[in-house]
Amino acid sequence: MTKPIHYDGEPQSNATRDVITDHEPVGLRTYTPSQAVLAKSSGVFHWTPEGRRLYDYSSGVLVTNLGHNPSRWFHNFGKYLQWTPEMFRPVAQAHGYHEAVTLTAYNAITPIEAQAVERLVKNIRQSELGKRLDSVMWAASGSEGIQKALWACLHRDEKRDLIIATRYGFHGKKGLAGAVTGCETDKDRDPRVKFISFPMQEIDDISKVGKPLDLKTYQAELDKLWDEYGNRLNCLITEPYLGGGGSYHPPAEYHKLLQNFCREHDILLIFDEVQANFGRTGRMYAFEAYGIEPDIVVLGKGLGNGVPVAAAVGSQSLFNSLKYGEAS
Incomplete structure (x- = not known):
């Protein structure tokens, strides 16, 4: 990436920008003067690692028509993939795998x-x-x-x-x-x-x-x-x-x-x-x-x-x- 931008009071964001600059090429991104670091998102808002709230006017480059991380959508997404609460707890199965939707089927059908x-x-x-x-x-x-x-x-x-x-x-x-x-x-x-x-x-x-x-x-x-x-x-x-x-x-x-x-x-x-x-x-x-x-x-x-x-x-x-x- 280009020379990293540093903001006072954003130590985590500044460190993240440094890592990206060191290990990812310029061509991976389009030009963005903010170099905003987004730690989490909800609805029409993003938050930086330091907790600063940012308004998303572009819905993730015209992608998240429903907003970021909508609860109902996520619930159905997990249900369709057969993700259960047990999957997000420490692994208890002896073989170390969960039974859920096949994520890569290639020539097969799901x-x-x-x-x-x-x-x-x-x-x-x-x-x-x-x-x-x-x-x-x-x-x-x-x-x-x-x-x-x-x-x-x-x-x-x-x-x-x-x-x-x-x-x-x-x-x-x-x-x-x-x-x-x-x-x-x-x-x-x-x-x-x-x-x-x-x-x-x-x-x-x-x-x-x-x-x-x-x-x-x-x-x-x-x-x-x-x-x-x-x-x-x-x-x-x-x-x-x-x-x-x-x-x-x-x-x-x-x-x-x-x-x-x-x-x-x-x-x-x-x-x-x-x-x-x-x-x-x-x-x-x-x-x-x-x-x-x-x-x-x-x-x-x-x-x-x-x-x-x-x-x-x-x-x-x-x-x-x-x-x-x-x-x-």
Whole structure:
């Protein structure tokens, strides 16, 4: 890390910052001038080892939608994993192991996995706009979920090898997830990705709030791509709103334009809701807020409320384009 910051009256925090500086590289974290040391958290608050209370305005980088360590959530989390009070007392079993949920199953199946996938599919299909979503590919991070969604699309028809992405989105840092992030002027671009405009300037202009969006420019961009590449265009990935480098919420007609274009040309529509899901737009899923019926929706962050889990949810027929091992 960078040179550690020391604060008077924070001996434990200062010592912790020293250790991290000595043994962890700068690249492990994004820039943070505070170097805050968080010893415990509850609801919307953190506490330093010295007991100073800090307000969390970002819900753990838009992850803990329910707040930090919610009691009811933790109770159910432990129940599903079959954790009992005895597990947290000194080990009494002769063999030194507890009987509880299998935490690593690899190619096997666990009942809790079946329960999770059944509940997620049922929840998402309660919306009329989620009816085509009946299959789940689990992942450990949002960017991994994006990768799997893109793999499935590209395997549907390998002759359709091009991806459309809206500019300035953030989908990940590496691989295909990184390739569809940012814009075409960034370094190390993947030639398979073609970028189109996102209405950032119109959203920035307060005088245009509530006014209809002029869609002609965006339609022209899409038509130009189709004229140039035609059936090579496989899928289109976008975020409901841009949450990296600001917060840009487009009017619904923009997303409906993208959806109409995709439907007209049999292009798959991927909605990256890793940040926007589970209530951040006022609806359980952001596609409901925008009136969109995606072919794949990618979920994360609030899905696990701090547990590293994400999911790409789509149709079974689409996801079955991936053969054994291709999404593992």
